[in-house]
Amino acid sequence: MKQFLIAIVLISTLISCKNSGENKRDTADSETMENNTADEVETNYVPIDSDEALIAASLMAAPAESRDGCKVIGYNMAGEFVTLREGDNEFIVLADNPQQSGFNAACYHKSLEPFMARGRELRAEGKTGPEIFDIREEEAKSGKLDMGMQGATLHIYYGESDQYNPETHEVEGAHYRYVVYLPFATAESTGLPEKPKGSNHPWIMDPGTHKAHIMISPLPKE
Structure with a gap:
């Protein structure tokens, strides 16, 4: 039992x-x-349909720690080229053009403004890309055109979509590219190749000209 x-x-x-x-x-x-x-x-992406949204999304081109102080210029939703927001630090953000498909905003060191503004001026006059290049090349060589500080940078935030997340301000599928301006630098003076050797590899574009710059394209986020 x-x-x-x-x-x-x-x-x-x-x-x-x-x-x-x-x-x-x-x-x-x-x-x-x-x-x-x-x-x-899924993330709730929405169209960029106001100047406020345009500014917020375009500021993603700037370094995160500098966004609060950036000046923002560019076309507003009405199609006018204006100062969208005043700023007080070393960066100027060129906002995405809402009249064009996709998204493309840039942030550059303020010392590059004469070079950038001259390009916008010549483009408004109807000059073609090659014409703008030749005019600025001549003006830079003569000293008439200020090319900014050696090593001044341009940050680009771009993608095929014009939808953004209103919470994070990120644009759907957008990624970054960085440019470091070194006027008249060459492959020999920098040690960089004139073509990328692989993904995420820096290289020098337009070597030996006023527009010589180092291209850096980070791998897109997964």
């Missing part, structure tokens, strides 16, 4: 452990399903 009672106790213990294990697995499976569901929630 004693052995029979012991056997009953052992069987009851095993059944209890089995049920406990199954409950834990059920709980874990439920948590996994909830996590997967959360991961599948």
Whole structure:
């Protein structure tokens, strides 16, 4: 009789452990399903349809720690080229043009403004890309055109979409490219190749000209 009672106790213990294990697995499976569901929630991207949204998204071109003090210029939603926001630091943000498809905003060191403004002026006059290049080349060589500080940078934030996340201000699918201006630098003076050797590899573009610059294209985020 004693052995029979012991056997009953052992069987009851095993059944209890089995049920406990199954409950834990059920709980874990439920948590996994909830996590997967959360991961599948899509970001709520919306059109950039106001000057405020345009400014916020375009400021993503600037370094995060400098965005609060950047001056922002460019076309507003009405199609006018204006100062969208005043600033007090070393950067100027050129906002995306809402009249063009996709998204393309730039942030550059303020010492580059004469060079950038001259390009906008010549483009407004109807000059072509090659004509603008030749005019600025001549003016830079003569000293008429200020090319800014050696090593001044341009940050570009661009993509094919014009949808943005109003919470983070990120534009759908956009990524970065960086330019370091070194007027009249060459492959020999910098040690950089004239073509990229691979993804994310720096190289020098327009070597030997006023527009010589180092190109750096970070790999897109996963």
